Amino acid sequence: MLLRPYAAVIRGRLQWGLEFRLDDSGMIVEVGPHTGMPEPYVLTPAFVNAHSHLEYRTLMGQIPGGDYWTWIRQLTELKKSQTEAEVVASCDLAAAENRATGVHFIAEHSDRPFAGASLSRHGFEGPVFQELITFLEQASPEEKRQIVLDRAATQGAAVSPHAYHTVDESSLRWVLAQGGPLSIHVAETQAENDFTERGEGPLAAFYESFGFSRPPTGKSVAQSLLDLGFAGERVQFVHGCALSDTDISLIAGADVSLAHCPRSNIALGCPTARVRRWLDAGIRVGLGLDSAASSGPIDMFDEMRASLDLSRAIGEPITAEEVWWMATGGGYASIPSLPKVPYDLVPGAKMPLLRLSVEGAHETEDLLGLDPTAVSWIDGGDGA
Template sequence: MTAPPETGGGLLALVGGHVATNDAGRSEHGPGHLVVEGQRIVAVGAGPLPAQYREASVVDASGCLITPGLVNTHHHLYQWITRGAAVDGTLFEWLQTLYPVWAGLDVGLTTTAATGALAWLARSGCTTTTDHHYVFPAQGGDLLGAEIAAARRVGLRFHPTRGSMDLGVSAGGLPPDDVVEDVDAILAASEAAILTHHDPSADSMLRIALAPCSPFSVTAGLLTASAELARRYGVRLHTHLAESTDEDDYCREHFGRTPVEHLDSLGWLGPDVWFAHAVHLDDASIARMAATGTSVAHCPSSNARLGAGIARARDLRAAGVAVGLGVDGAASNEASSLWEEMRHALLFARARGGPQALGVRDALDMATMGGARVLGRQDEIGSLEVGKLADVAVWRIDGLGHADVADPVAALVLGGPPPLELLLVNGRRVVESDAVLGVDADELAAEVAAASRELWARAGQAR
């Protein structure tokens, strides 16, 4: 493997590119400059580099678009080694196919899967990512610790969640009994995850949240106890909600309520909560989420891949709900590109609501500041402003695929995937010229393929 990313330090200046700051006024500078010192942005503006920064190390960003790094608000990293299964199934059919396979996860397999998934996310311009890991086989080892180590290796800002399931099929849930855990064990592991890993500091690279999996895989008791524990320690809460009509039917049959009404009755709405998917929401649910400050991770590609529907992104944003973007698990979004989520969010919103439903800069905002708001980090990341953390993506848009697009932001959002010239996370170089610096891509690809074969073999299926 190659050496890990170089630590940020000194002055680094990006000059000559079109700078889309995504600040409150959506200021843009073309050509412009951006200067980083250590972990933070110290200057951004139009024109050439100011004289006081002449000692900076200069990166010529001519022909490039400079944006905030993209923020991924929902993922399942372990699924990187189970892609391409149940490709024509519904959500419930897909889950029932894969639950028995995921029961074979251990530290080694999870490390390989997470490293592959994180490296690919970095290639798509992602600087901050969440992860929702909720499968903890009894003999699997420290799977949360494994993915945290993988994120350190790749160099991304990481918000993993300690997920959980306690409602097996014998008790009326969807997952097999052998992949659920005891409530007391879940709560003990959740508290240990917070105490061991959570860093609440302003420049944190690692924050923990708690994430019982879904209404059809966890009990009301676990949801209530997890919320109490999270709020005791001041960490955020996350779960899947309203992803499919099957889930809506399940909630009405078992609880006599919509998914949002069910979670609301358990104290699971508020500014410290974000839901993944939120596809099947009525007007009352959207209004209630807006009133309580509850956020959404919109996952358009995964929802389309599973035929689950498309979230009402325009209506959610219009109501005042913070909406970020999520890749979702690699097994339901084999592309796993956060850049693609930005494009799909725009196209699907327009397919549903017409050409004014979402603008190209709205899509960029969802991929950056929208995600930052979902994670409670809008004062630190999500825009290119003096004092903010230096999470920056530099996209090359002067090649054949983009050079004639008049609007640089439209080139990024509507064009094909542009080469990623540079990715900075906390001031550190993580990607250069489309290559992730902390990994050998060919070697990692071979490791991923071997890990996938091993996991499927453990489930008694040859791949």
């Protein structure tokens, strides 16, 4: 197959005048200058959703934003009213919308055990993380571990803790001992650091209201997890809004990746993630669409715009090229368990490819103004 777009996105940068020859397996075997008239589209690797909650799609617009802790309590209550059929329908709808916005790889967080089947039905690749929560559960931590193991087995998922403050320490150590890939919500709010450093703030008050306590570690939530052993390339931290410079340095040194979910963070009043500092530290960073219940419509272009705008608003700008890379090759590298292969338009690489219908694009930032209607898949390569 010979692809001759007028431009292509290579490591996030828009480049002109190149054509791509693929073998029968879809591998890029040659990249060279145009040998004929180009076609009116831009070629890019398919997008990577580095953090997702498919099961909350049908809750979009039902919970007011503005405050994370109010939002999460309302989400927990709404979940109780959902039937299995409703959750399955939510997963299928979100999967279809991820496909429509050009996503192929997803790192999915799943509470109820239905997302994995939806991802399979729609042809996605990527790990499913079956979330473990042991705080305020009817089952004991040991019983909850077995429940989550059983759920994970039904959808080929890896057991992973939801967050430091929702999982007891013995269960955190148990998850580490399982040896699988891990993805955990970390420092989405400053309250998590207040809780681990000093045993103060809304999380400590919430624990106390139920007669529980948890000794502070004297360190940030990120450092507390690193000390427990949540380190190495099998670990992904999600959100990281309230990471300090020390946290960022330690995360980089521990080879832990980060998932950035800007629209969700904006909606829930979270601190602004210091993505410029993450990238400068050499951390592998992916862009996550999170859940439609917090982020809104499933749209990777809108997510990229939000990331760029947030970085500029705090005076620590990232570039459009870096944002695109976070949504493609950088995002791929950030997801634990994916094969270590090139994810870019280079010889020897093999990946699903997108055709973007856009005329007159001069730089990557011009592409950020698109929406899912501009997306089509090369040779039906959507995996569906």
